[in-house]
Amino acid sequence: MGSRIVFLIILILSVGFFTINLQKIIANIRMGKKIDRSDHSKKRWLNMIRVALGQSKMVRRPVAGFLHILIYVGFIVINIEMIEIIIDGIFGTHRYLSEILSNFLYAFLISSFEILAFLVLLSCVVFLFRRNLLYIKRFRSNELKSWPTTDANFILIFEILLMLAFLLMNASDSILYERKFSYYDVNIVNPISSYFEFFLVNISNQKLYLFERFCWWFHIIGVLGFLNYVLISKHLHIFFAFPSTYYAKLDPLGKLDNIPSVTNEVKIMLDPNIDPFQKTNSSVDVFGAKDATDLNWVQLLNAYSCTECGRCTDNCPAHITGKMLSPRKILMDTRDRIEEIGYNTRNKINDTKSLLGDYITTEEIWACTSCNACTDACPIELDPLSIIMDMRRYLVMEESKAPQELNMMFTNIENNGAPWQFSSDDRLNWKDE
Template sequence: MMLVQQILFIALLVYAITRFSRQVRKIRRNVLLGQDEQITGSRWKRWKNVLLLAFGQKKMFRNWIPAILHLFVYLGFIIINLEILEIILDGILGTHRLLLPLLQDIYPVFISAFEVLAVLVILACSIFLIRRNILHVRRFEHPEMTRWPRQDANNILIFEIILMLLFLTMNASDQALQLKHYGHYHAAGDFLITRPIAEGWKQFSPALLVAFERGAWWLHIAGVLFFLNYLPYSKHFHILLAFPNTYYAPLEPKSQMPLMESLLPEVRSMMGLAVENEPQQVSPPAHFGAKDVFDLSWRHLLAAYSCTECGRCTAACPANQTGKRLSPRKIMMDTRDRLEEVGRNIDANGQFVDDGKSLLDYISEEELRACTTCQACVEECPVSISPLGIILELRRYLVMEASRSPQEWNAMFTSIENNGAPWAFPPDERAQWAAEL
């Protein structure tokens, strides 16, 4: 009987991990559809960002209440995963609480800590559900937050609550069986949260308690493996990508735009400047700026998968706050949706077959035009995503390749070119301000 359970467990584990890694490889492939970009700058500073922002959640603390609640869930996730290690080993080896003889007196201390965290996770997730579904916190109430994004957020929260309840049920029934000195349920010491519950459960028959314990054990680990496989389809993937994303995020000032080096030789030769040291084999870009996900840097695509749709960017966006259609969060969600569409296209056809669509079918010109490049979205993002970077690449395409810009901008361009100023004033009047001194 035990052997059957072990075989079943190993099969489930192998299946879940294989499936998960296949999905992760697909996401990696999708991210690498983006333009290659050299990563420069201090490696130390990048690690510092990972430590402060991803591990340390520094930016989250710009907003205390969600920061504390999120910290519970985050710590719960990381620390309770230590217990998953024991559960997996038990499953493979057919043991029960393998680490108990090793840790002895410390064992109940560990489990009690996990249980406290489990309660905090349940508490935090419940408050999060209330914030989203009853209080209707404003940043979760935008046009892009309907249907799947809303469902996804609720799924994650409900699932985490269920997993924690199963974990506690497992421990409570185990403690009750220990009190009865039943079978291999050796006394493991008192678990802080579930011991009092076990006192009440002592009245149940051992058979029922074993059914509870085994049922909760199986449902919990199966749930964890299911959740693992849910991640790649969900915004919850941020729990993994927050780390690489904070590492690869630009170190330059937020207001600094990256230079389009591919244009430089042409601009220099047009101005009669020597094209010094320019590698001649620079191939012209497929597009000037970005029309589709292929034209964006892979860093932008990684960022799209790292976004957890929290909407801090959108809440801080001056355009969004004043009723414009632009929402920086939607820019990231659209980029991911389009990239997923391209990925499915590749899955179906072996390679990308032109579908006549582009990222600009997801993001409108009106949205792109509303941006004031104020960098509030970049400042707010807890995991260093830059919606601004994508907006500016799409603007480059609109202006330089599609020649779609507002009349006033065309006038401004002409003025800069002819007068050296965005307004139609002649250069010779530049010093007139000093005449009145």
């Protein structure tokens, strides 16, 4: 009875904490500007199914993609086991699903869990090896120093421990069943963990019982703890990849949105008949983005969805040729900044920082060629380019801080309708040359 109460308390606390902290993140995302992505719902569902559920862009890198799919499928399928663990925990039953499912189905479930657990374990070991022992440039960048690297390794190690606990639990259970000990009366089919029994056969019943219980508790507390950890980690992509792909831009990558409030102003400038004081329904705040709250909510959702894989940065021509720009850093900075703003707002702390300036430098912003290598490479269709462009818009339209050569180019377009200093009268000269 005691353990059932402890279980219930842990379950309620961890789900409660998770809900409260998730709501904080959602509130942070809601601080972003409005953008309408309610159109084309069918297309959006299909995009989400293809890209997030179907992992279509992950497999562009076949090895990492394949291993990722193993972990992903394992994560989804093995979590079915959580249903049984929670029922057993609350009602004090032992392997409740074995009572209501046919022997065959239960055996099928447990053996699939085991095989997947083993594949997940193996993939995590390979990833850990690859990340730390192989030299992969995008895992050694500056923006990954300290916390992001710890975060990445912690996730992998923790998943390995969870899978080990699950397999050792089954192995102990199986031995205790054979010894007809206490309530261990379910004959589980365990194709993988049977190999682990070898290490456990010399342990006494009482100790093995304690070990089995330890693994069970470790597994469930681990999963619930991990659920909460995800919210402060890059691992949040396991949830947010879905809304991010649903709300992704559906237009060709080359298309950049036109700012509607600018259209109103330009129309007023071009048409003398429009009353400049007439009420327009667009509230003109800032043009472009200086801080994270000047970005729209999809861009903020993107920032929280990024799992720092670095495929964007790995393909960025500016980054490859040694410039400061890294699209991954743009997203990471945006996430860190909106977290900071959220924290300061909730705790009424005075905040004088801004995303552009304190996190992202103008040197990074101006190094971009807008080539869309980053947006194309992202496995979940995040859009760091739109953030870069919004910051350029802020620099140019609010602060008139474009590089000098670009200001000259603007002047040329304004005066001659061409980015160079040529007269529009010469536009047809090519005809007779």
